[in-house]
Amino acid sequence: MLAADRREHILREATAYFAEFGLSAGTIELARRVGITQPLLYKYFATKEVLLVAVYERLFPQNWDPALEALLEDAAKPVEERLIAFYRHFAHEVLTYEHVRLFLFSGLTNSALNAAYYAILTRRIFTRIAKALRREFLDDPGRGRVGHAELELVQSLHAAIYHVAFRRWLHGLSVEADLDELIAQKVRIFLGGAGRELVGIAAGRGRSVGRARKPAAPTRRPRAREGA
The missing domain is CATH 1.10.10.60 (Homeodomain-like)
Known part of the structure; x- marks a missing residue:
């Protein structure tokens, strides 16, 4: 050999x-x-x-397609569509048995390895998603530095996707739902609250939010008339 x-x-x-x-x-x-x-x-x-x-x-795929990062930046596509397509690929191709278990073991015994991996995720994925959210909810082109609060917001979605993989490869629990539809559900739930949180983050650090898109108010059912 x-x-x-x-x-x-x-x-x-x-x-x-x-x-x-x-x-x-x-x-x-x-x-x-x-x-x-x-x-x-x-x-x-x-x-x-x-x-x-x-x-x-090798935890982060050696044959990682740069088009996946370009997908996250493609403002011509709705952000929901981009995130669903990206995380479906991530769940199928990256979150393998070996990947998930090695990630957990390194967190328990060698945090330096996890820190290096998180640096890659932050640079190549999290910051791109954060800037896409700015454009979606704040009409902000996303050229400024991404702050810690924004990264925490993005990681709440990433963690939800990871948890599905943890159930499969660590706990030995089957995922009864179709994986692709489950990923889409996680993204939609995240986006349902992400806009409100991002507006708050922007306001908290003094950025202009005058053009921010306000999340739609919940629809109120009309009160029944007394005696009806």
Whole structure:
């Protein structure tokens, strides 16, 4: 086996191994599963930590299509349509068994890995969604810096999508609803309250909200006349 192919094989096996048994699992058993000796494993990855970093660098897909980020910025499409299309892809292609379990294990044992992953999510996904929400609810072109409050708002949607994956891959619970429709439901629920929250965030930091679109007031049922 060529060195590059063997390295790739080790990474694939290590991803599956640590996702199943956690980051504390030993490299002797991993080497056995790969079909090599432990010394040969360390020839490709000098330490277990180096191997773990390489595994986590692949958490965000290596073949990630830049068109997905362009989709989030496509103001010609309604924001609901963009978010549903994006998160359907994310749920199917990114939130795999290995991805979700490795993400959880790293949060429990190595927060530095999770911090690096969150930095990628923030740069490539969260900030784009936040700016799309500004355009949708504040008529703001979204050129300014995205603040912490806006990122927290966006992450409430991301967390809802992640929770579906947690139920599938951590708790062993089936998702009875059609996954695509469930994603659409999560997005619609989020957007139902996001506008009001974003207006409040903007007002709180002194931005002009004169042109903000006010969320529609709930429809009141007419009161029945006494004796009717």
